[in-house]
Amino acid sequence: MARHQKTFTVGWLYPDLMNIYGDRGNILTLLKRAEWRDFEARLIELGRGTTKRMDEVDVFFFGGGQDREQALVYEDLLEHKQPPLERAVAAGAGVLAVCGGYQLLGHYYQTGEGERFPGIGLIDVRTEAGTRRFIGDVVVDSALVDIRPTTLVGFENHSGRTYLGPKAKALGRVRVGFGNNGDDHTEGCLQGGVLGTYLHGSLLPKNPHLADHLIRSSLRRRGITDLAALDDTAELAAHEKILARSAR
Ligand code: GLN
Numbered sequence: 001m002a003r004h005q006k007t008f009t010v011g012w013l014y015p016d017l018m019n020i021y022g023d024r025g026n027i028l029t030l031l032k033r034a035e036w037r038d039f040e041a042r043l044i045e046l047g048r049g050t051t052k053r054m055d056e057v058d059v060f061f062f063g064g065g066q067d068r069e070q071a072l073v074y075e076d077l078l079e080h081k082q083p084p085l086e087r088a089v090a091a092g093a094g095v096l097a098v099c100g101g102y103q104l105l106g107h108y109y110q111t112g113e114g115e116r117f118p119g120i121g122l123i124d125v126r127t128e129a130g131t132r133r134f135i136g137d138v139v140v141d142s143a144l145v146d147i148r149p150t151t152l153v154g155f156e157n158h159s160g161r162t163y164l165g166p167k168a169k170a171l172g173r174v175r176v177g178f179g180n181n182g183d184d185h186t187e188g189c190l191q192g193g194v195l196g197t198y199l200h201g202s203l204l205p206k207n208p209h210l211a212d213h214l215i216r217s218s219l220r221r222r223g224i225t226d227l228a229a230l231d232d233t234a235e236l237a238a239h240e241k242i243l244a245r246s247a248r
Contacts, residue, residue, distance in 0.1 A: 008034035008215065009042045011057030013081065014065075014073045016047055018101050021157060023063035025202030026096060029211050030059055037228050048076040054084035058218040059094040062101025064158075064200055067111045067129075070100050074117040077104055082120040089122065092221030094214050095194040098203065102189070102196035103127040103160050112159055123191045124165030130182075133159045138177030138199055139246045140187045143170060146216075147209040151175070152187075153242035154199025154206070162198075164189055171197055176246040193217060206242060208235040 010030050031041040044053050046060075054060075065073070089095060095105070103109035106125035110116040140152040152172060161181035164170060170180070171188025179187030179198060188197035195214065197203065204211040208230070216227055 006039050007042060008039040008219070009044060009056050009058050011044045011046050011054060011060045013046050013060060013062040013077075013101065014048065014069075015045045015063075017069040017073055018063040018065040020064045020066065020069075020100075021155065021200035022202040023061075023098055023200060026061055026063070026098070026204045029202075029204035029208070030061070030215065033208065033211050033230065034215060036230055046081070048073065048080070050080050051084070054081070054088050055091070057088055057093055059096060059214050060085065060088070062095065062097040062105065064099035064101060066100070067115075070104060070109060070117055071115070074104055074109075074119070077120055078118060082122075085120070086122065089193050092218065093193060094218040095122075096203075096214055097194065097196045098200060099156075099158050099160075099198050102198065103162065105194060105196060106162070107165075109160060123189050123194050123196055124167035125162050125189055125196065126165070127160040127162040129159040130161050131159075133157065134178035134182055134198075136177055137242060137246045138179065138187065139175040139243060140172040140179070140199070141175055142172040142210075143190065144172075144210075144213060147213050149209065149236070149239065151239070151243060152197075152199060152203075152207050152210060153239055153246070154197070154201035154203045156198045157200065158198055162189075167191060171195060205235060206238045208232045
């Protein structure tokens, strides 16, 4: 396989501002799982301002942030990141967006004080904060058909209530926790190559099957469809521990 094909690149949106509740663990998991398969794993940090490197990215990560950090990034997202991100996703790149990042990829996020931050509308969702924060373990029965186990586990801490429009599909149904809005039993969003979720934790270290889903999906455009199996004993033991703890 040509050398350039054995690269895997993660683009981290706003690493200095949108990175709470251990979200950095998602970056480490994506890079390590590519490296363990002999890919040259690369990280491009995409802070505020213009960049010409977004077309190099296979999977973008957009982490969580409190209202204050979301207020600091949404204008840059609209002005400098929206056009190249839309192009990259149209060309087959993947996106994992968690909580605050998830909210800003939708049509808007409105805070509990009524301040509305426009999103980029990459996914058909809208979010308005409620008075009560949703905090705790989450177990989701995933709608993704290519992952085993079919469950996803994590931790949520958000005031936003996200509702899906007709173009968006739920990542899964909530078995434990609140998920998108604590009302319709959905969690997260799947639309095109974008995966949005409220699951912090961080998410991917305890859900290696989801990490591989993201890696595999983003490499498909380069004709890479199979990933060598890895020993996920430790990761899946952590997954099972959350399942057991949540079942009590
Ligand atoms: N500020 C947003 C909310 O409270 C997102 C929080 C987060 O990213 N954990 O819903």
